[in-house]
Amino acid sequence: MDKIVSYQDVIDQLFDGMTIGVGGWGARRKPMSLIREICRSDIKDLTVVSYGGPDVGLLCAHKKIKKLIFGFVSLDMIPLESHFRQARQKNEIDVMELDEGMVQWGLRAAAMNLPFLPTRVGLGTDVLTHNLELEYVTSPYSDAEKLVAMPALNLDIALIHVNKSDEKGNTQIVGPDPFFDELFARAACKTFISSEEVVSTQELGGKDGAIFNRFERSLVTGVLHAPCGAHPTSCAPSYGFDIKHLKEYSEAAKSFDEYSAKYLNKTHQEYIDSVGGAETILNIPLPQF
Amino acid sequence: MSESISLAEICISSSSKAWKGEGEILATGIGLIPRIAAGLAKLTHNPDLMMTDGETYLISQPAPMGKRDTSNDQVEGYMSYSRVFENLWGGKRHAMVTPTQIDSFGQTNISAIGDYDSPKVQLLGVRGFPGNFINHKNSIFIPNHSVKTFVKGEVDMVSGMGYQNKDLSNGKFEIKLVVTNLGVFDFNGENNNLQLLSLHPGVSIDNVIENTGFDVIIKSDEVTQMPTSDELACIREVLDPQGIRNSIFGE
Known part of the structure; x- marks a missing residue:
């Protein structure tokens, strides 16, 4: 069984008007390389369900969202998400604003076929x-x-970033908080994973590693190898969120062209190089509160 | 104590009383003053409180403000976001939060200001306010008491419910304490009206009335109780040794 996919393979599964759930929380463990790829594509009119961070902001900046189902959109250290705010204040998106607990409740209903x-x-x-x-x-x-x-918040597709996966889609989230990614995977018809590392099944760490396997592989449609794929959001324990980059990104709500030319419409490797390379990212300390 | 007592310290001491007698529950102070206040409650009158490290773990001592060596944290339990929902839907929590608007019903707003479809100012979203206020007690800290925060009529987007809907909460809804830069209040006036319990030093009743967009009952106009020397020691030496609290009022 080999579920390894390319960015293009994931984009080929998307269509206009579909409902996408995005894992992670705020500025934490967001599948940002996949989000940037969607922004490069001509997919439009998405309904997005998210514990929102720069995933929502970037999609707003590219006019990809028709409707947002959310409880908050925030960059954590920077409480307000400037691109999302702009989209709301200009009335560019429809919203279903929910308590953040209601979001997980809707995902849970979908996950349980209720x-x-x-x-x-x-x-x-x-x-x-x-x-x-x-x-x-x-x-x-x-x-x-x-x-x-x-x-029920039924999803066509869920996009989730994890620390580790094998080719079969046995994933591991080893950061201390798995957030609600399991529910996103269960609520979706298909789930695409981006993973920091793709390893052999033997290298998943046996029983000790299996504790971090937050949902079973039958829920996983495809696995994309995306080292540093959560940047500029964090991916504990490997790297923290890139506050400097998030500030620059936030500022870009005033004029997006410069940010876009510098960091977007690139392959994932080109993006990583544009923000200083993998080593730089892996050295970003984890946030402390 | 040679240092004079700051307004931030008065607010922290007053706010810490929110958790008095609350027992073994999760104390969540969101923002600078509420967080230090929750820590102060744990260090003084309610050692049974549970508190997180600001992220995923329950720790035995309140996390001090500012950079610290987290390897010194005594982790005693786990509190992922998922578990926070389990905990709060069960009602075993008391949070202190800072809404952007609050009204005479005790309704709160952190979602958006102005017309909902194209807000003048988009804020965070309702976050956990609907769930928090209907499931457990909360207290409020407002650093800028004015008619823009204590609004006339209703808040623009009701994120946390108010006293007129208390029956919907299975008896759980309660705003225990409201601490502002002007004084200390609760909603225990007749018909759950906001009432003044004490004024911070130098603040007059008129200051409060002018800066509140609705009627306030004056239950007492005595001066707010000053922090004790024990409390000051906890704040200054343990919870906020770097003095980050002073940034809130530019002290």
């Missing part, structure tokens, strides 16, 4: 005012409580 999962979250807030498609469900038990029926 139409919805009940929750109190959202009640009493404008999340319900602005998302008229959200319906209620009444508890069938004696409490008869009225709850929100959080609909």
Whole structure:
């Protein structure tokens, strides 16, 4: 079994108007090399589900998003995402704004093949005012409580960045927090992985390594070898987020051309070279709070 | 203590009371003052509080502000984002947060200012506010008490629910304490109105009334209790030895 794919193979699986889920969280472990590749393509009108960071911002800057399903968009150390803000303030994207717990609840419903999962979250807030498609469900038990029926967030494709994978799609996320990547993979028809390292199954570390295997390989459609593929976001424990680059990226909301000419429309290797090379990235310290 | 007591220190001491008597729960202070305040609560009156290192691990002592050698952190447990949701949906948490707007119902906004479809100012998004406020107690810290933060009518995008919807929360909703640069408040006035509990030194009742976009009940106009020497030692020597707290009010 060999699931190794190229960037072009992944792009060939995408179509206009599809729903894409992006793993990671804010400025952490985002499949940025795949996001940059989407920005180079002519794919458009995407619905994007994300715990948003520069993945959302970059897609906004390239007008790739028709609708964003989100709880926040942030670059962590830089709290507000300038490209996303601009898209919102110019009314360029539709949004389904949810509590961040509701996002995982919707992914979980999709992962479990359920139409919805009940929750109190959202009640009493404008999340319900602005998302008229959200319906209620009444508890069938004696409490008869009225709850929100959080609909399944079914994804056509999930894109996830991991530390390690073999050719069969046995992936490992070895950073301390796997975020909600498992749910993204389970909620999607197909999941494409970008991986820092592609190793043999023997090199996955046996039982000790298997603890870091956060979802099973049957969920993985393709594996792309993308060393430093999360840059400028972090990929613990290998590298932290590139604050200097994120500042430059943030500033680029005012005029995107210079940033774009410097860093985008390149192959992944060319991009890595443009930001100082793999060694430089691997030396970026992990953030401390 | 030869140093004079700063407004930041008064706010930290006042804010730490939010976790008084809360027992063995997860204390989350988001932002400079709330984070130091949560740490102060743990070091003084509530050692049972659980706190994270700001990321994934529960640690035995509050993480001090600024750069530190994390190898000294005594890790005692795990608190990934997934587990944070499990924890907070179960209600075993008390967070102190800083919304951009708050209204007379206690509703809060961190999502967007202005018209929702094309906001004048897009902020973070509702983040975890809907889930936090409906599932567990929260307290509020506002560094810039004004009619722009304490707004007339309702906040622009209700992110955290308010007292008029308390019945929807299975009894869990409560804003325990509101600390601002002007004073200390709660929402325990008649009909859950905002009420003044104490004024920081040099602040008048008129200052509070002028800077609040809705009616405030004046329960007391006494001066806010100053931090004790123990509290000051914890703040200055343990929790924030680099004095990062002073940046909040430019002190």
